[in-house]
Amino acid sequence: MELPVEWSWLIALGAASLAGLFYLRMNRQAEEERAAPDPGNAILEFGRAFPEEAIRAIHATEDGGAFFVRLHDERVGLMLSRGAHYACYRFEAGQIRLDHAPDAQTLAIIFTQFDKLNGLYHFSTSEAAGDVSLWLLGSFRT
Template sequence: MGWPIVIICILLASIFYLRMKARAEKDRREPDTGVAILDFGRAFPEEAIRAIHATADEKAYFVRLHDGKAGFMAAHGTHFVCHLIEAGKVNVSNAESGRGLKVHFTDFSYLDGVYEFVSPEIAAEVSLWLLGSFNPQSDFKAVPAG
């Protein structure tokens, strides 16, 4: 008489386990902007995020920081590899689709790739962030007019 109750409990426990496993796998496959912000904050606590844009597949995020610098995050499972872009350490060009950027990190080449965005406007804005993070220094002095 007790066996049917044991079998029903085992079936219910296995159904619960399979549902929780499926939910955990879904969370592992889909990076989240909130997790990206938290991971970047843990990696660089002194940097304040001003704006963030995800790629179309949400596997990478580009960050504009408060002082004109830029950052980058690439999803690896449920966490992100966070990178603070230093002046002169990134090369950017347009992707063939018009909605993406070809990015080459001179100090972290394993992050190189073509990053597609949902619109050309977002790609253009991110490219301006990356170019604006250079803060080029000039050796030329301004010549007064006159």
């Protein structure tokens, strides 16, 4: 039994549509994964820059552009992600000032030694912002 020509075109069009939808869905999932902050990658990059430092905790900003790291000796690290390039910094706790921020999830940070890092850092939760503020002010004790 042979299908009419109209059915062949319909089947081919349906298969092409399904393939296109599958490709778009996979592409969207890959973009979402790339956009999500990756603390594992941040730990590796910070470890390359400062191999002697032990990391106790890490928090990413909401956009994944910055990772704040609490180090073993009460110091604080910062890793900025700019595409495939990373910049890692290490600060003494208490050498950083916090300014008034617009909400509980945002920190207005003033780095006294690195003016180019000054700005607003927005976190996904107020708890993460609170943790980082305690690290930066040097008042986090366990």
